[in-house]
Amino acid sequence: xxxxxxxxxxxxxxxxxxxxxxxxxxxxxxxxxxxxxxxxxxxxxxxxxxxxxxxxxxxxxxxxxxxxxxxxxxxxxxxxxxxxxxxxxxxxxxxxxxxxxxxxxxxxxxxxxxxxxxxxxxxxxxxxxxxxxxxxxxxxxxxxxxxxxxxxxxxxxxxxxxxxxxxxxxxxxxxxxxxxxxxxxxxxxxxxxxxxxxxxxxxxxxxxxxxxxxxxxxxxxxxxxxxxxxxxxxxxxxxxxxxxxxxxxxxxxxxxxxxxxxxxxxxxxxxxxxxxxxxxxxxxxxxxxxxxxxxxxxxxxxxxxxxxxxxxxxxxxxxxxxxxxxxxxxxxxxxxxxxxxxxxxxxxxxxxxxxxxxxxxxxxxxxx
Ligand code: OSB
Ligand code: MG
Numbered sequence: 001x002x003x004x005x006x007x008x009x010x011x012x013x014x015x016x017x018x019x020x021x022x023x024x025x026x027x028x029x030x031x032x033x034x035x036x037x038x039x040x041x042x043x044x045x046x047x048x049x050x051x052x053x054x055x056x057x058x059x060x061x062x063x064x065x066x067x068x069x070x071x072x073x074x075x076x077x078x079x080x081x082x083x084x085x086x087x088x089x090x091x092x093x094x095x096x097x098x099x100x101x102x103x104x105x106x107x108x109x110x111x112x113x114x115x116x117x118x119x120x121x122x123x124x125x126x127x128x129x130x131x132x133x134x135x136x137x138x139x140x141x142x143x144x145x146x147x148x149x150x151x152x153x154x155x156x157x158x159x160x161x162x163x164x165x166x167x168x169x170x171x172x173x174x175x176x177x178x179x180x181x182x183x184x185x186x187x188x189x190x191x192x193x194x195x196x197x198x199x200x201x202x203x204x205x206x207x208x209x210x211x212x213x214x215x216x217x218x219x220x221x222x223x224x225x226x227x228x229x230x231x232x233x234x235x236x237x238x239x240x241x242x243x244x245x246x247x248x249x250x251x252x253x254x255x256x257x258x259x260x261x262x263x264x265x266x267x268x269x270x271x272x273x274x275x276x277x278x279x280x281x282x283x284x285x286x287x288x289x290x291x292x293x294x295x296x297x298x299x300x301x302x303x304x305x306x307x308x309x310x311x312x313x314x315x316x317x318x319x320x321x322x323x324x325x326x327x328x329x330x331x332x333x334x335x336x337x338x339x340x341x342x343x344x345x346x347x348x349x350x351x352x353x354x355x356x357x358x359x360x361x362x363x364x365x366x367x368x
């Protein structure tokens with residue numbers, strides 16, 4: 001499959017409501033969108049790095065430099081028989097997994113389209129729809145209770161509450177008291193340390209399905225210390241960049257559940273490897289999200305069709321975040337089920353090109 005051209009754009013999508021997590025507040029979603037062209041087809045993907053290195057180390061500027069100046073000139077005009085063949089170009093370079101994933105995912109879409117197959121079939125998944133929950137940003141207890149009620153009314157299969165120091169036990173107690181039976185989780189986005197053990201143990205009383213990423217983004221050891229004294233499962237997000245990380249975390253008993261974000265781990269090949277390692281350890285996985293547009297959401301839904309994605313993912317309705325999406329197909333959940341997009345092969349959604357042009361700037365166009 002010849003990559004004939006690449007178009008890299010920087011997109012700014014306003015969020016309907018500011019999204020607050022322990023590391024900061026997001027009011028718009030700013031991300032790179034990559035379109036690979038060949039055989040009259042387009043493969044598309046978005047990067048999950050933020051403008052500032054607040055979730056992990058990668059930045060938008062670093063990703064644009066990596067793709068525009070280093071990688072895209074090397075791959076445009078070349079043939080790659082499969083996504084695995086493309087990884088050789090990326091292998092020499094350290095880190096930059098989000099930037100690498102952007103290229104790898106766009107090529108998977110193009111490759112699946114060239115074979116006239118839905119992406120899930122190429123990945124090894126098979127489903128009409130996947131279970132999803134919501135991720136609720138930090139807000140007052142009253143506002144959170146209203147948001148939980150709405151999510152429960154809409155049939156979401158799990159509610160995840162963002163927490164941070166000083167905004168945790170009372171919040172969870174109030175939500176659990178009002179909704180005794182829902183599947184409930186929390187996500188600290190690394191805000192705690194081993195000194196917060198007593199607070200984390202207090203969370204053990206609320207039948208949480210898991211506590212997501214309580215400790216540092218680059219830590220496994222301390223998570224193991226904490227997991228040893230908690231009844232509740234720890235789920236790792238930021239700390240897992242690779243299948244090797246997943247193996248080490250599960251061997252160390254640092255977590256019992258893993259959140260897979262294909263954009264975080266360097267692409268589908270690595271996401272599949274993490275999925276398989278977790279299955280071998282009997283550890284369930286679920287598909288995380290980064291407030292992606294419909295392009296990234298479609299990718300996430302296809303990934304979540306793999307068999308060990310047994311917990312509800314974070315790909316809730318796009319209309320919860322955006323007034324207008326970058327893709328024409330509405331990606332909205334019904335009763336906590338998100339249909340796998342299938343309007344054509346690959347990721348199964350089509351770009352709303354006029355809207356894309358309106359909300360983005362060209363970073364680079366590379367032609368053979
Ligand atoms: O930790 O899962 C996270 C959003 C931005 C950054 C990190 C995270 C999140 C979410 C939102 O939880 C998930 C989504 O709805 O896409
Ligand atoms: Mg998380």
